Amino acid sequence: MPLQQTIKYEADRDPHFADWIQSVAGGENLRQCIQCGLCSATCPLSLYMDYTPRRLINLAREGFKKEVLSSFTIWLCASCYACRAECPKQIKVTDIMYTLKRRAIQENAFPKRFPIPVLAREFGKMVFTFGRVNETLLVIDLFLRTNWLRFLSMTGLGLNLMRTGRMSFLPESIKRREELRKILGSLEGKDEFLTWAGPVAKLLDEKEMLK
Numbered sequence: 001m002p003l004q005q006t007i008k009y010e011a012d013r014d015p016h017f018a019d020w021i022q023s024v025a026g027g028e029n030l031r032q033c034i035q036c037g038l039c040s041a042t043c044p045l046s047l048y049m050d051y052t053p054r055r056l057i058n059l060a061r062e063g064f065k066k067e068v069l070s071s072f073t074i075w076l077c078a079s080c081y082a083c084r085a086e087c088p089k090q091i092k093v094t095d096i097m098y099t100l101k102r103r104a105i106q107e108n109a110f111p112k113r114f115p116i117p118v119l120a121r122e123f124g125k126m127v128f129t130f131g132r133v134n135e136t137l138l139v140i141d142l143f144l145r146t147n148w149l150r151f152l153s154m155t156g157l158g159l160n161l162m163r164t165g166r167m168s169f170l171p172e173s174i175k176r177r178e179e180l181r182k183i184l185g186s187l188e189g190k191d192e193f194l195t196w197a198g199p200v201a202k203l204l205d206e207k208e209m210l211k
């Protein structure tokens with residue numbers, strides 16, 4: 001049985017990780033954290049997180065990128081902003097969580113088969129491709145990527161919803177999709193966005209429009 005490493009070493013750190021977080025809007029005050037723990041005490045979900053918000057901020061500023069990006073914490077964050085409101089150092093914990101989510105998707109570092117990041121990525125891809133989300137296709141895609149056994153158990157419900165017209169198989173699309181892609185491609189975090197949207201754009205032969 002392989003030994004599980006519990007001690008963290010200097011070599012495990014990414015010395016540029018904290019600098020990168022601070023360079024993204026909302027992460028500027030990362031190193032100001034005094035580890036008071038008010039964020040964890042306020043967070044309604046810290047009980048379910050593998051690292052409380054205080055611990056996550058500490059790991060992030062010390063450069064433990066792997067632990068941070070593969071944590072469940074960033075995906076369990078419900079963006080309620082309670083931690084941000086209480087932080088005595090005005091650290092934008094919620095914004096940092098969003099930054100880390102984008103990076104985790106970019107690096108494919110999120111917990112495998114955990115539905116929330118898979119849903120976020122596939123939702124984004126669908127909006128990028130069609131301009132709209134088709135719930136049926138999104139749900140099928142999500143179940144097949146995360147838990148196909150559950151997909152089988154939900155088939156009856158899905159068929160009933162389609163029979164009564166509540167869900168449809170037909171993908172809808174907006175007009176002038178290329179304009180939407182241009183807007184998405186110009187957003188902050190474009191580079192991270194393009195790592196997964198790029199292949200779709202290539203497929204659609206419209207990557208040039210994002211330059």
Ligand code: SF4
Nearest residue numbers: 033034036037039087
């Ligand atoms: S409340 Fe702010 S200063 Fe206190 S531990 Fe959380 S992030 Fe750090």
Ligand code: SF4
Nearest residue numbers: 043077078080081083
């Ligand atoms: S924004 Fe996220 S981390 Fe902060 S208190 Fe709410 S759920 Fe917890």
